[in-house]
Amino acid sequence: MSSSDRVIIFDTTLRDGEQSPGASMTKEEKLRIAKALERMRVDVIEAGFAIASPGDFDAVKSIADTIQDSTICSLARALDADIERAAEALAGANSGRIHTFIATSPIHMQHKLRMQPDQVVEQAVRAIKKARNLCADVEFSCEDAGRSEIDFLCRIVEAAIDAGARTINIPDTVGYAIPHEYANLISELINRVPNADKAIFSVHCHNDLGLAVANSLAAVVAGARQVECTINGLGERAGNAALEEIVMAIKTRQDLLGVHTNIDTPHILSVSRMVSGITGFPVQPNKAIVGANAFAHESGIHQDGVLKHRETYEIMAAEDVGWHANKMVMGKHSGRSAFRSRLLELGIELASETELNAAFARFKDLADKKHEIFDEDLQALVSETLSEE
Ligand code: KIV
Ligand code: ZN
Secondary structure: OOOOOEOEEEEOOOOOHHHOOOOOOOHHHHHHHHHHHHHOOOOEEEEEOOOOOHHHHHHHHHHHHHOOOOEEEEEEEOOHHHHHHHHHHHOOOOOEEEEEEEEOOHHHHHHHHOOOHHHHHHHHHHHHHHHHHHOOOEEEEEEOHHHOOHHHHHHHHHHHHHHOOOEEEEEEOOOOOOHHHHHHHHHHHHHHOOOHHHOEEEEEEEOOOOOHHHHHHHHHHOOOOEEEEEHHHOOOOOOEOEHHHHHHHHHHOHHHHOOEOOOOHHHHHHHHHHHHHHHOOOOOOOOOOOOOOOOEEOOHHHHHHHHHOHHHOOOOOHHHHOOOOOEEOEOOOOOHHHHHHHHHHOOOOOOOHHHHHHHHHHHHHHHOOOOOEOHHHHHHHHHHHHHHO
C-alpha cells in the first residue's frame, strides 16, 4: 500500500494542536475549524481525545456527526474504556477512525508504563482487536518510536497489523530524530516487517529541534504515505510539523518527491488565520507560507527581479496558498524600479525622469526614518516633490 503516490494528510490541530499550552478551544470553535479543514480537503481530521473530558467527547461527536468528506478520528490509549468512548463519539461519522497508542521506547516502558515489552505488545494487540470490533478503520501508534529499539518496533508493528491496524504511525514524540536517521527507521520498518504491505505507514513529528517538517519529508521519501501535522505547526511543546509547509513542500518539489496530496491549497491562508484567531497564537511574520512576509520583497534587487520575472525570487505563487498577490514592501532597501512601479499602481505617472529622481530621493530620506513606507506616504511625498518644482 505504501507504493501509492498520494500522501494522506492527517490534521491533528484539534487534538495535538490543542495540547499547546493555552490553545484550548470550545466545541463551536473546533467545529468551525473542522469545517474549514474539510473544505480544504484534509483526508483525516483528528478531532480530539474523546475520553479526556466531557467537552472533548462532545466536540469529537459533533464533528463526527457533521463532517461528511473527511475521516474523523479520535485518540484512545490502548485501554478498553478509551476505545469504547472513542467509538461512542464516532458512532455518527460517515467515516470514522479509532487511533490507539502505547509507548514503545525503553524509557517510556520502564518509567512511565512500568511494563515489560511483552506486556506492551499484548496490550496493544488487545486494544487493536477491540477497536476493530467497533470500527473498521484503526490506526496504531508506537509512542516515542523515535527512541524505540528497531527490533522491538518490528515486532510490535507486525503484531499490530496482524491484529487489524491498517495505519501504523511512527511518531517522533519528543522531536529527537534527525532526517536521515528517521528516514532509515521508516525504510527499515517497511523492509523488515513481513506484513508491512497491508498497512500505510504514517509519521508524526514534533518540532523540538525545529526538524519536524524535514523529518516528515525524509520519511515520505522512505515510503511513509500519511503525514500527521497541524495548522501553523501548533502542538505540544515546540509543536508539530506544520501542515502548510508539508503540503507546499510536496507540491513545490513534486519533481523530486514524486508524490502529491489532495489539499486544495488556496484555502491554506484562511485556515491559518482562523486557527490563529481562535487560539490567540499569532503567526510570526517570517513564518513560511502563511507569515505576513512569506511573499513580501523589500530589497531593491529582489523587487527588480520579481518585477521582471516572478520566479527570480519566488518558488511558488502567492495565490496558490490564498494570498491575493505577492507584496512589494517599500522601505530603505527598495529600488527605483519598484518605486516607479508602485507609483504607477497608485495612478501616479511622473512627467519626467527628473521628477522621478527627485521623488525617489525624498522617498529614500523618508525610508531612513521609517520601517515601512505606505501608499499614503508615497502620495504625500510625490505631491511635496511636485509642489516644490
Ligand atoms: O506525539 C505523539 O507520540 C502523539 C501520539 C499520541 C500519536 O501525539
Ligand atoms: Zn504528538
